[in-house]
Amino acid sequence: MISFDYISAADVESALRAASTPSSKFIAGGTTLIDLMKLDVERPTTVVDVTTLARRDASLAAVSELPGGGLRLGALAHMSDVAWDPRVRDRYPLVSQSLLLAASGQLRNMATMGGNILQRTRCSYFRDTATPCNKRDPGSGCSAIGGFNRTHAILGTSEHCIATHPSDLAVALAALDTTVQVRGTAPRSIPFADFHLLPGAHPEVETTLRPGELITSIDLPAVSFAKRSLYLKVRDRASYAFALAAAAVAVDLQGGAIRGARVALGGVGTKPWRSHEAEAVLVGKRATEATFRAAANAALAGARPHKDNAFKVELAKRTLVRALTEVSA
């Protein structure tokens, strides 16, 4: 960890000003940032604490109603608070579940919505400054390709990077067509599907957030059938582990027929992986295992496994089938 300046922001304007230099970073819960600073992977010279903003504007750390029946998750709201919010639990079970199945109780009490969707990959080469990594050090090469890549992605990879996006919450959000509200020189809204980027030739650029822009909230739209939703996570141990495969699903079931469906996958994609392909297979069909299996095959049709993670293709399919089966039961 290098020495850095710490600024505690009083309001959004001063936070934006303080973060306008290229080597500054916002800090919320710090559970990603401090971890990576200790490893010398993140090297900000100025750290701007945004948790103090909620003192002036409590909505930044709260869950609030949106007109039309949606919910706004303040960027500074803690994972644990959002997970246990009765409205979130009732209207968006998959969001609550994705949060409760993530990290540990202590981490969830610190970590925030904004920080969560911006967390960095767990690829061990990314986290180790002694090894080449295109994401950390553009152009240096990808150590995971040809290295140990059991936890890496099978969807959305490129020849430059195969790192998995680790967030569980982001998978649930991808399924819901959420919107990320940000403040920079001017406020703007970013549809969730456009927020994270595929690695392509530039894995170091992970989102469409511009340098110095602050996330203020994540807006969940009203989805009539989100009540019937589920987040299923498969991992190596029973708790406190990242997903090997996960599925966020919601279905609109009418008399055994699927009228609408949302499917996103976690643990397998370089970004939170919405599968319109799976949804297209499901809609209009009867909720049977054969339908679910066909949807899973469609979702994983583009999978490109590497040496150690071939099992993820079948695991992700089975995870999705199980999630769809349970949510339709």
Place this chain on the structure above:
Amino acid sequence: MSDGRAPSVGAPLNRVDGRLKVTGGARYAAEYPLPNVAYAVIVTSTIAKGHVKQMDTSAAERAPGVLAVLTPQNAQRLPGYGGNTSGTAVPNAYGPPAMRVPTLLQNDEVHYNGQPIGVVVADTFEHATAAAQMVKATYTEDKPVLDIHSAPKNPPETVKPLGGERTSKHGDVASGLAAATVKVDQTYTTPLENHNPMEMHSTIAAWDGDSLTLYESTQGITSVRNTVAKSLGLTPDKVKVVAYFTGGGFGSKGGPWSHETLAAMAAKRVNRPVKLVLSRQQMFGPVGGRPHTIQHVTLGARPDGALTAVRHESTSNTSTLENWVESAAAQTRMLYASPNIETQYDLIKLNVGSPTFMRGPGESSGTFALESAMDELAYALKMDPVALRLKNYAETDPESGKPWSSKSLRECYATGAAAFGWDKRNAVPRSMRDGRLLVGWGMATATYPARRQAAGTTARLLPDGTIDVRAGTQEIGCGTYTVMSQIAADALGVPVSRVRFELGNTDMPENPASTGSVTAASTGSAVNEAALALKAKIEQLAPGGLASNSAADIVAKNGGQPVEVTVTSKPGAEQQQYSMHSFGAVFTEVHVDPDLAIIRVPRVVTAHGVGKVLNAKTARSQLQGGVVWGIGMALLEETHVDMRSGRYLNADLAEYHVPVNADVGTIDVHFVEENDPHVNPIGVKGAGEIGITGVAASIANAVYHATGKRVRDLPIRLERVMA
């Protein structure tokens, strides 16, 4: 008890140091408040094999707060480093008691990725950490040897397991196999693993003239003292080691590594006390781990299950610094009665950190192979696995022919099976279900040697009535303060509250390292002997002893001096007459999701005969902890190393998986009462390590029963079951 008091030994007493621990009053190595302490951070190599060409320390030396940067170029030359001025490491130059080849900046060699190659000392931990990241090394790099499956084997004469021979041959396995009607011939593997005690290895080194004090996180104050003294060219009396509490070690802190001596060198350089705490990442490589093993087990049996032949060949990796053998075939030499038993060890040198003792070293990895093979044999014979083991029950030690000092394994099988409900098992794989989940029941045998070493104790009666007992042993979390207090109290016939037991300082009488489950037997015997001797001396001074005289009167009769005795208690001829081991049985239930292959362990039942149980509570914790670790060994633990660079890939607690609470179901621990008159004066066989042995096999056998899938490679990750 002479005064009719109920014995405290055996009772489930709370830890005497429990309050100190939960209130933060227990002081661990890095917590000694020394004035003017400076902070050291180790710089590690980023290649696995080769030489350090140059270390650019200019930026680090200019960085704020930096006091010194030690490198192979500028570090003091140590007289104890093999006495070799060219600085080439002489393997095992240290010999016993250290058994280690540390890397002390005496040469430019790099043997593994993450090896200490420098030390930065600064006024604060933060300054030292920042500066350490500024040190840039360049190397001449050689291709590292990392793949145990393709690397060459060591010459046989370099393969020397501790306390045993490379090979053993009892009868003739070839003819035994020829006589067999059923055979099992399989290879089992266990991966690299690393110890992850909560407390990182830590040292504060403080010089006073030419005398050195080390506040140390260790399982062995004496071996740290002797080795550091030897490295620095000092006599052992110039080095004092203090360790009143150690936050877990599990073998990795059994002896010294490099950081203790490096801290002493840094303290000398900056002329201040120096504190050095390893980072969690530095726990992977520089301070040992369990080596990778490849174990080939061949069993032959007659239709009635009688073993006609048993062969166990274990190949494990070592480092390029040392030849350290994981004695994974040890239990195979003594567990089952067969006329023909052969074992053999081989070593393969890899560019990884040196392996060392890790909870149940040898037996935990070895029972995985042997007890999995026994389960395979039971299926091949269509025999119940418990019945197969009873059929081959060893009434005497099969290798030496000696009688057991005690053995109640038969009772362990019976007790465990009854508590588990084993008789309701349908042996057919995939035959048992709980809703959608596949249910599997498996079992295995547990065993670990009962060892004892020489140990000293001083016991004193103070005028206020306190019995002060001192032994230079260690409290590594097992409950040593508590059980030693109990032993002394019972021997003297006083309540435990009157005993003050002190440990963890090399000024005290010498004791063995807290490794190999020796502490209760060794130090316990010494404490018992000292307390009995003190009692006799008191009786001589004041007939009727403590029951009829006040402490003040007794001390007055002793010329006003505390009444004091010092003893050294040693094992004797019984070591030659008997074979001494603890035994147990482990029964496990697993639930496996048939599609997702998620494995859960809802319950484990164990029954062990470990001699006298000194404290039902702390002993239970030892056995339960062993099972928890066994669950980790079976399902989770594995250190990943990059096969090109030798970097440790999962060197943190987020990615190196040990069980969390949710992974552990009920663990039902039973002790079979055992009265062992031979093993040592207090009848204790040790409960520290046996708890993990047999657990991995028991789980693997349950997974087979549940799924029909035999997994011979640990850990049993879901993809190994899914396929």
